[in-house]
Amino acid sequence: MGELRLMKGNEVLAEAAVRCGCDGYFGYPITPQSEVMETLMELQPWTTTGMVVLQAESEVASINMLYGAAATGKKVMTSSSSPGISLMAEGISYIAGAELPCLIVNVQRGGPGLGTIQPSQADYFQAVKGGGHGDYKLIVLAPASVQEMNDFVELAFELAFKYRNPAMILTDGAIGQMMEKVELSDHKPRWTSEEVRQKWGSWATVGKVPGRPHNVITSLELDSGKMEVNNLRFQEKYRKMEAEEVRFEEIMCEDAEYILIAFGTSSRICQKSIELARAKGIKVGLLRPITLYPFPRQAVANLARRAKGFLVVEMSAGQMIEDVKLAAFDAGLSLPVEYFGRMGGILPSPGEVVEALEEKLIKK
Amino acid sequence: MAKVRGAVVVDKEGCKGCGLCVEACPQDVLSLNKEVNSRGYNYSYMENPEACIGCSNCGMVCPDTCITIYRVRI
Amino acid sequence: MNISDIIKPENLVYEKSKLQLNTIMHYCPGCSNGVVHKLISEVLEELGLQERTIGVSPVGCGVFAYNYIDIDWQEAAHGRAPAVATGIVRTNPDKIVFTYQGDGDLASIGAAEILHACNRGENIVVVFINNGIYGMTGGQMAPTTLEGQVTSTTPFGRNIDLNGYPMKITELIAQLPGTSYVTRQSVQTAAAVRKCKNALRKAFQNVDQKKGTSFVEVVSTCNSGWKMSPVQANKWMEENMFPFYPLGDMKDSEKNAPVSKN
Known part of the structure; x- marks a missing residue:
């Protein structure tokens, strides 16, 4: 501990x-x-x-x-x-x-x-x-x-x-x-200069030594052909992240008919909303993306297959909702995806979220 | 008094014909060639080699580092 | 005596530094940048600093400096080289770090970064090429463009009412206690080149001795931007730039009180 x-x-x-x-x-x-x-x-x-x-x-x-x-x-x-x-x-x-x-x-x-x-x-x-x-x-x-x-x-x-x-x-x-x-995590030592040289010396500017060409860190490449190759390499890296680094949490989604989708502070508020909603007999769960990029598209698609609707709760005018809709759309799924949020530094209250859920998804 | 002789070797392909070495030479040794190199520049050369004293002024001012200089006491 | 009797290894008195890579530089014929690159290569070779040095190139004509000197390099965003150099040297205090910046990069968009890096006394060398114009983008006005000087954005000459005054940023920097050595040099004659090399050597030695920031301005030509021949440009620089940007040391901690830095 x-x-x-x-x-x-x-x-x-x-x-x-x-x-x-x-x-x-x-x-x-x-x-x-x-x-x-x-x-x-x-x-x-x-x-x-x-x-x-x-x-x-x-x-x-x-x-x-x-x-x-x-x-x-x-x-x-x-x-x-x-x-x-x-x-x-x-x-x-x-x-x-x-x-x-x-x-x-x-x-x-x-x-x-x-x-x-x-x-x-x-x-x-x-x-x-x-x-x-x-x-x-x-x-x-x-x-x-x-x-x-x-x-x-x-x-x-x-x-x-x-x-x-x-x-x-x-x-x-x-x-x-x-x-x-x-x-708190236990203390770990910083990498020594020798460790840095061994781990990252192939690209890092740790000082030019005999036996390797000099290392140059730059984002510049005036040759369009080479610049495209650089971009393709970046995209390949991003695809690998999307395949291997997605992190998310599902809370009470097993029996849920409706899914709240929220991250960070909003997701904490939504956990209370779930309690309030379930006390009213509404079966609600929460999907909490932990990695916003790469976005948990597969998790969204899986839930979209069995849920009646999504409510995306954000402290913004609705930004992540676009990625939620895209994930469902790309999986060929169609379900109501609604937004609820507050802006300008105001936190949504758990009750407001439940009201929005009833208003936008259940009463319809 | 010891006499000094010098000689410069211009990397013909590296020269851009800017003429700064010609201007810097106190002995009027260097000149720009009427011929051009593969990149189209009138490269510098020793027009008057006997006068060179190997002072290195041309090499010092050359922006493209294309002059190598030799010097000998006679 | 034949030329072939003179051109022998034992008679060699001047050759390219081993730290200069065999790449033909992209600079225009007669550009001062090439001379300064050569001097940096020579100084680093003579001081044996190749393995410890990290250069930071700017945005502007010097952007490709990393293709010409055989040391590790980083290419910085426009004006940010002093901040990049700060990051390197703070986390790698054993390294010799220098920035290479033009007047647009250093005195305009990067004015905040250079002043604060110098004010903190970052243990770096700053090489500042001042030719009074933006070379890379095609000859626009720089902060250091002289009053009345014609550029592509001051086609009728720099107008003080419209464009403000030419900036003597090196004089400002010399006021900062973090700097240990501040000098203004040029490279248009062999004598000037020798002096400039001595200044650069002192700057790199100062950093090796952890004396804080050493700042070497080189008043330079941009014959393409000025629309002159290289020889004419040198003459124009002597007649017009030197009276406004006088050459010489502005500050030298060896002569004055030394600047302490950790």
């Missing part, structure tokens, strides 16, 4: 980073996630594990610091909230184009623009459909508890290095600020 603590989600991200052997954190303050860097600065991991923590001049600089460090085979991360992630979009596209592993955490707040500092899930499209320019994908993990804030840091790094691809933890201000019991 690991160390048990009562902690905020944001603080746990910091603890988990140090404990999993992260080499560096580069970030810029923004509400509601500033506790990540604040906690790291208090932990002073440079005196223990040797992890570097640096407050950059902007999110633009932070993400490019990640690029530089990740390109040397180091395990590095940043965190920000919605407007800051928009600023990072350029750098994220370059990182994806140069195939660099790193972790980006988005503790979402309500938008668009400066919006609000309250929680939101309106950056779903930005996270799973790109966000920056060009055809690329991030591995996107959506924690629904403070425990998963701990667990997904290490998982994100593992997947990022497995695929040489940026990974994102897409959470929101509610989970970032929430205090819960958490079992």
Whole structure:
């Protein structure tokens, strides 16, 4: 059993980073996630594990610091909230184009623009459909508890290095600020320079040594033929992720006639909605995507075969619902797929979700 | 006083005929050839080789690093 | 004495650095970038730094610098090379990291990144090519374009009311306590090339001694963008650029108080 603590989600991200052997954190303050860097600065991991923590001049600089460090085979991360992630979009596209592993955490707040500092899930499209320019994908993990804030840091790094691809933890201000019991991971040592050279020396800029051509990290290729080949390689990688890395959770779906589909904070609210609905005799279950990319398309299709209808619950105007509809459509299935959500930093209440279920699916 | 003789070897195909070496030569050794290389540039060559003192000025200013220089005391 | 008696290995006095790759550079004939690449290769070879050095190339004419010098390289987004270099050197303090940036990359879109990297005293070398114009995109105005200078976006000359003043960013950077060595050089004559090489050598040695940021501006020509011959461009630079961008050291911690850096 690991160390048990009562902690905020944001603080746990910091603890988990140090404990999993992260080499560096580069970030810029923004509400509601500033506790990540604040906690790291208090932990002073440079005196223990040797992890570097640096407050950059902007999110633009932070993400490019990640690029530089990740390109040397180091395990590095940043965190920000919605407007800051928009600023990072350029750098994220370059990182994806140069195939660099790193972790980006988005503790979402309500938008668009400066919006609000309250929680939101309106950056779903930005996270799973790109966000920056060009055809690329991030591995996107959506924690629904403070425990998963701990667990997904290490998982994100593992997947990022497995695929040489940026990974994102897409959470929101509610989970970032929430205090819960958490079992922290045990400390793991950082990779030594020799380990980095052995693991990633074939591509990382660890210093040109005799016997191999120099390593160059770039996303540039002016020859269209070669650039298409690069893109095809990226797509092949994304297909492999779709085949092997889908993660989701099903709650009380066995006998369910109606399925709620929600991730992160919304999925927690939906668990209470299930209790309320079942008390009324409505057989409801929950599908919780854990990887938003790759999206659990097969799980959606399987449930679509036996359910009477889906209610997709989001803290946005309805973004993930498009992927749910596509998954059902691509499987040749037709069933009512409805949306319920709140925006602007407001959380849906469990009762509202049940009302929406009755209104949109059952009474029809 | 020791006399010095030099010689330069221009990588004909690497030369882009910019003429900076011609300008930099204190002895008026170099000139741009009327002939062109395979890429269409009037490459630099020693028009007046006897005057070369191997000072390396041409090599220093060459942006394409296509000049190798030799020097001998007589 | 025959030429063949002179051209012998024992008489060799000047040849291409072993760190320069045998790739013909994409630069226009007479471009100053080629000379600076050559000097960096020579300095890294002479100091024995090939295995420890990581270069960061910019967006702009220098983007393909990674094809010409045989060290590990990273290609940065436009203006972000100092942030990229920060990420490298903070997580790899034993490495020798340098950025190679033009005036558009460094002084315009990347002004924030360069000022903050220098202000933090990141232990890196910055090589700044200032030719007063955007070369790669076809000769548009740069922050360093001189007043009255014609470019494709200032076809009637840079107008201060419209475009603001030419920026002396190196003078700004010299004010920052994080920098240990700030100098302005050029490469239009053999004497200037020798001085510039000495400046680059000092910059790389400073970083090896962890003295903080060393910043080497090279006032350069863009004869294509300026629409001149390479020889004319050198003359124009001497007559017009040097009075506004005077050459020489602006700061040298060996002469002044040394800058401490971890």
